[in-house]
Amino acid sequence: MEANDRDEKEFSRLHVAMTIVSRIQEGDRLFTGDHGDFQIQAPTVINWLWRSLTPQSRSTNIQRVRERFSEVKGFCTRTIEELEQGEGDVAGAARQTSLFRLRTLLDSISSAATGLHRLKTTYSGDEQTCCMILSQVTCMRGFLETVKHSTTESLKQEIGGMLAETTTDPAHL
Secondary structure (H helix, E strand, O other): OOHHHHHHHHHHHHHHHHHHHHOOOOOOEEEEOOOOOEEEEOOOHHHHHHHHHOOOOHHHHHHHHHHHHHHHHHHHHHHHHHHHHOOOOOOOHHHHHHHHHHHHHHHHHHHHHHHHHHHHHHOOOOHHHHHHHHHHHHHHHHHHHHHHHHOOHHHHHHHOHHHHHOOOOHHHO
């Protein structure tokens, strides 16, 4: 398999996971399958019964989000390094594809942090879960701030404006 095909498959898998997390609404529950797939479940008696019969736990689901975010972070970091190393070279379509993937994943991190914040309200009575979720949201927003402050100015311009919209202010988490 060609490197570009691997990158596309990895990008797609990571983007889908972050997009699913971003779509969580207050009251929803996150379900993570054995193969790392993410699903949103609305609160119903059937879903409650299903969750009680499967090895699902809040901490396991949050840990799987953390693991997937770590993969997203690695993909973004590698892409930034590749783009910065090739800044002077115009690599045409390949560069544009990398920029698109990077923009998309950075946006999806921000959106996923918002989805996790809504998940936190679902578990408002469970302090440990809320702290785990808040920790993950802080990591996600912190990564976006790191990218914002450590990326070269020319690459920031190519990436676009989504980096200016990030915050680590706890009042906004």
